[in-house]
Amino acid sequence: MSAGIDAAERERVVGLVFGFFPAQVVRTLAGLGVPDAIGDGSLGVEQLAGQTATHPDALARLLRAACGLDLVARTPDGAYTLTPGGQLLRTGRPGSIGNLAxxxxxxxxxxxxxxxxxxxxxxxxxxxxxxxxxxxxxxxxxxxxxxxxxEAMAEGTRTAAAGIVAACDLTGVTTLADIGGGNGTLLAAFLDAHPDLQGILFDSPSGATATVVDERCEIVTGDFFQEVPAADAHVVKSVVHDWDDEHCVAILSRIRAAMPAHGVLFLVEPILRDDPAALADQRILLMSDLNMLVCLGGRERTREQFAGLLSAAGLALTGVTPAGGSGYSVLRAVPA
Ligand SMILES: C[S@@+](CC[C@H](N)C(=O)[O-])C[C@H]1O[C@@H](n2cnc3c(N)ncnc32)[C@H](O)[C@@H]1O
Known part of the structure; x- marks a missing residue:
C-alpha cells in the first residue's frame, strides 16, 4: 500500500462499495426457496438444483458465496446445511425475515x-x-x-410486538384501533395480552389482509386521509415514517377527530437521534430514512419532529417509552 493511504480505511470503504452484493445473495436464496428446501436437513447441489429449477454450477457458486456470508455451511461430503442466520430465511418460522429480504x-x-x-x-x-x-x-x-x-411488515412487527404492547398503558381502554394495521400482527398481540380488549383493524382495502386476529376484532377498510374509526385508544405503527410532514399531519388530524376527550394515541416509530456522536449507532435507521425517501417520500424523525407533527394535529406529546429492545419507541399523545 502506498505511503499515506490508510489500508484499513480503504478496505472499509471498498466494503461499502460492494455492500449491495450480499443483499442480492440473501434475496436470491430466499426467492429460489433454498432455505425452505434445505430446512433442518442437508442437501447436495444436484438435488437442490432440481428442487429449485436452477443451473447446478451457478447454484453451487451462489451457495459457496452464501457459505462466505455464513448463511449456509458445506458438510465434509459436499452437502449444504443452513446456519442459524440461514434458518431466518425459512418461511413461517419465528423471527423469519425471508419476505423482508x-x-x-x-x-x-x-x-x-x-x-x-x-x-x-x-x-x-x-x-x-x-x-x-x-x-x-x-x-x-x-x-x-x-x-x-x-408479510414483510408483519415480520418486522412480530419480534417487536411484545415490547410495544408492554410500553402501552391501556388502563381504562375498552377499544383499541390499529390505524394502518396491515395483517393485524400487532393488534393480535394487544388482544392476546388484554383478554377484555376489543380491537379494530383499520387499513386500506388492499392492506387489511387480516390473517391473525380473532372474534374480538372488527376489520374496517378505508382511507386514513378521509376518516378513521373512533376508539378509546389508537395505535399507529410504522405509518408516519411513510409520509412527508403534510400527509402525516393529515393522518394524525383524522385520528384526532376520531378520539374522544379521554382518548389516547400511541405512535410507534424509531426515534432518530440526529447527533453526530450517535449516527454510527443508527446505521439501519439512517438507511431506512433514505429508503423512505426513494420509495415513499417519507422520512425517519427526531423526537422534536414527532412532537411538532402531533402539535400541528391538535395533540400533545405526554411521554416516550422505548419498546423493549426493539428499536421502536412508543410516543403517547392526548388531545391538546
Ligand atoms: C409500513 S406499513 C405498516 C403496517 C403495520 N402498522 C406494521 O407496522 O406492521 C403501512 C400501512 O399503511 C397502510 N396504508 C397506506 N395508505 C393507506 C391509506 N390511505 N389508508 C389506510 N391505510 C393505508 C398500508 O396498507 C400498510 O398496511
Missing amino acids: QLFCHDTVWRSWGELEWSVRTGEPSFEKITGRSSFAYFAEHPDLNAVFT
Missing part, C-alpha cells in the same frame, strides 16, 4: 435505490419515477408483491 431487494425497490441520486437532486421518491405509481398504489395493483409487502 424479498421486499427490499425487489426489482422496484432495487431500481428505486439505483435512482437515489435523482431523489437527492429532486427530493422526490424515485419509485414513482420508475413505476408511475406511488408504492401503495403499485402494491395494490400487484397482489403477489402486496402479499410479500404485508
